[in-house]
Amino acid sequence: MATNSKKSIFKSKKRIKLGIWGLGRGMSFYKTCASLNIDVVAGCDYNPVMRERFLKENPGAYVSDNDKEFLEQDFDAVLLATYCPAHADDAIQCLNAGKHVLSEVTSFHTMAEGVRLVEAVEKSGLVYNLAENYPFTKANMYLADKWKQGLFGELMYAEYEYVHECRTLCYTYIDGEPVIPGSNVHNWRSWLNYHYYNTHSLGPMMIITGLRPTRVTSLPAEQKLEGYPTNSQSALGGIASSLINMSNGAVVRNLMGSTTNDSHTQRLWGTRGAAKADGGLSLRLGAGNKTKMLKVQPQWPAWGNFADTMGHGGGDFWVLYYFARQILEGEPAPFDIYTAADCTIPGILAYRSSCENGKPFDVPNFRNKKERNKYKKDNFAQARYKIDACFPKSADKKKTDQFSSLMKELIDASERCRAALDWVSLAEDVTEPDGGSEILKRFLKDHKNYKPIFNRAKKLSQAYPKSDGARVLKEMINMSDYKLALKPSFITKAKKVQASWQRQARNLSKN
Numbered sequence: 371m372a373t374n375s376k377k378s379i380f381k382s383k384k385r386i387k388l389g390i391w392g393l394g395r396g397m398s399f400y401k402t403c404a405s406l407n408i409d410v411v412a413g414c415d416y417n418p419v420m421r422e423r424f425l426k427e428n429p430g431a432y433v434s435d436n437d438k439e440f441l442e443q444d445f446d447a448v449l450l451a452t453y454c455p456a457h458a459d460d461a462i463q464c465l466n467a468g469k470h471v472l473s474e475v476t477s478f479h480t481m482a483e484g485v486r487l488v489e490a491v492e493k494s495g496l497v498y499n500l501a502e503n504y505p506f507t508k509a510n511m512y513l514a515d516k517w518k519q520g521l522f523g524e525l526m527y528a529e530y531e532y533v534h535e536c537r538t539l540c541y542t543y544i545d546g547e548p549v550i551p552g553s554n555v556h557n558w559r560s561w562l563n564y565h566y567y568n569t570h571s572l573g574p575m576m577i578i579t580g581l582r583p584t585r586v587t588s589l590p591a592e593q594k595l596e597g598y599p600t601n602s603q604s605a606l607g608g609i610a611s612s613l614i615n616m617s618n619g620a621v622v623r624n625l626m627g628s629t630t631n632d633s634h635t636q637r638l639w640g641t642r643g644a645a646k647a648d649g650g651l652s653l654r655l656g657a658g659n660k661t662k663m664l665k666v667q668p669q670w671p672a673w674g675n676f677a678d679t680m681g682h683g684g685g686d687f688w689v690l691y692y693f694a695r696q697i698l699e700g701e702p703a704p705f706d707i708y709t710a711a712d713c714t715i716p717g718i719l720a721y722r723s724s725c726e727n728g729k730p731f732d733v734p735n736f737r738n739k740k741e742r743n744k745y746k747k748d749n750f751a752q753a754r755y756k757i758d759a760c761f762p763k764s765a766d767k768k769k770t771d772q773f774s775s776l777m778k779e780l781i782d783a784s785e786r787c788r789a790a791l792d793w794v795s796l797a798e799d800v801t802e803p804d805g806g807s808e809i810l811k812r813f814l815k816d817h818k819n820y821k822p823i824f825n826r827a828k829k830l831s832q833a834y835p836k837s838d839g840a841r842v843l844k845e846m847i848n849m850s851d852y853k854l855a856l857k858p859s860f861i862t863k864a865k866k867v868q869a870s871w872q873r874q875a876r877n878l879s880k881n
């Protein structure tokens with residue numbers, strides 16, 4: 371059992387006994403548990419590898435693969451990190467078992483589930499928080515503080531982005547282990563449309579400005595990256611942008627997606643000032659364009675030493691802190707069930723809008739019983755991909771069970787071949803020779819391992835040529851142009867370019 375060994379942040383001597391349900395992402399929150407009066411006493415996951423790791427870190431804790439037995443144990447609160455589209459019903463199970471809930475994003479998958487969850491929280495009288503962590507980075511907490519002070523005036527427009535390419539996660543768990551059985555793909559990352567994963571971008575702008583979304587629209591975006599199991603735009607391999615009206619009449623462009631340039635850029639325009647967060651934080655103040663945009667250095671409001679030890683720019687610390695504080699001291703956390711609903715609903719409705727060619731939808735306020743009652747039976751949801759559908763039922767398991775681990779290797783090999791070919795073609799134009807040299811160094815170190823990977827991929831795709839499995843294998847093989855990349859003449863050229871970039875980088879660092 372993980373017990374208190376460090377000084378407590380709270381005055382209260384009360385302890386919170388915590389169970390973690392879902393031991394992938396669920397394992398990210400430990401470091402500061404002890405200082406937040408939290409003792410991790412139980413864990414639950416289907417996956418034996420994850421249970422074993424959990425027990426290693428929490429010797430003496432209870433662990434199970436059975437959620438019912440897990441929830442029967444004696445603890446106060448659940449950190450819920452199960453499959454994304456299952457959160458509502460899983461959270462309701464926890465509440466029915468008398469546990470407070472800190473739920474991973476997003477809160478629910480359909481409008482009807484949202485109504486059920488809100489009512490279960492209200493009925494239970496227990497604490498429900500959404501673990502949306504991106505609002506609680508140093509830059510975003512600073513912006514929220516300054517926004518409250520009026521530095522930026524009224525929000526006019528904002529652009530928030532969570533663009534994160536996660537193709538490999540269709541075939542592995544979050545710890546990089548290939549999905550089991552190997553012929554399957556990931557439970558939801560293999561098919562979920564990115565609109566449904568909208569809170570990391572919308573959440574921060576809601577918390578900074580204190581506004582709630584009121585209307586949403588989204589045009590269909592029909593292109594997707596290669597190598598995703600569902601052959602349609604409806605997958606995490608697509609791009610999903612929506613326009614959202616906020617409660618003060620402002621407009622926000624919320625952009626999620628998986629494409630070739632990850633981005634967490636945030637831009638806000640207020641009537642008095644503007645902000646841009648893109649790694650650093652810059653502000654333009656003065657209610658017009660007479661002065662320059664200047665960089666600022668935000669500081670933590672408090673507890674920075676704890677926040678700095680945690681993931682997602684400190685955000686993981688703050689969601690756990692707010693949750694513990696609400697249980698111990700009764701002070702409401704920023705992401706209660708209603709704010710969670712405000713943030714989750716625009717994703718569901720944006721997906722629906724994109725399916726109806728951009729039709730706008732009002733975002734109901736689930737605080738209002740009459741308003742939410744209209745959605746009690748609204749079960750609209752994206753069709754799910756069958757995670758065991760990549761190969762025919764009759765396929766030879768000995769062959770198809772290598773699929774998830776092969777895809778992991780193939781994605782890496784294909785992207786590295788593609789990058790080497792394309793960067794060498796721009797050898798004369800690169801002005802960051804150090805970065806270019808690193809890309810080619812990795813390719814040159816590993817290229818000898820690639821051929822067998824492509825050969826295995828070809829063989830498996832030929833065994834079941836009409837299957838989805840064959841399609842994604844072929845997509846990655848074609849994308850890689852590996853025959854060109856692995857030609858001895860290209861390897862010689864890549865070595866020359868790498869040596870030249872390395873020399874340039876050394877000269878630059880001397881000057």
Ligand SMILES: NC(=O)c1ccc[n+]([C@@H]2O[C@H](COP(=O)([O-])OP(=O)(O)OC[C@H]3O[C@@H](n4cnc5c(N)ncnc54)[C@H](O)[C@@H]3O)[C@@H](O)[C@H]2O)c1
Nearest residue numbers: 392393394395414415416417437451452453454474475544
């Ligand atoms: N806030 C963030 O920054 C962040 C980062 C990563 C993931 N997440 C969220 O955390 C959640 C979990 O993500 P993950 O990356 O670990 O992926 P995941 O979906 O693979 O993990 C779910 C885990 O829960 C287990 N599980 C699911 N239902 C179960 C049940 N009924 N009984 C026992 N075990 C069960 C699975 O075996 C799996 O290990 C997702 O909803 C994701 O959106 C949030």
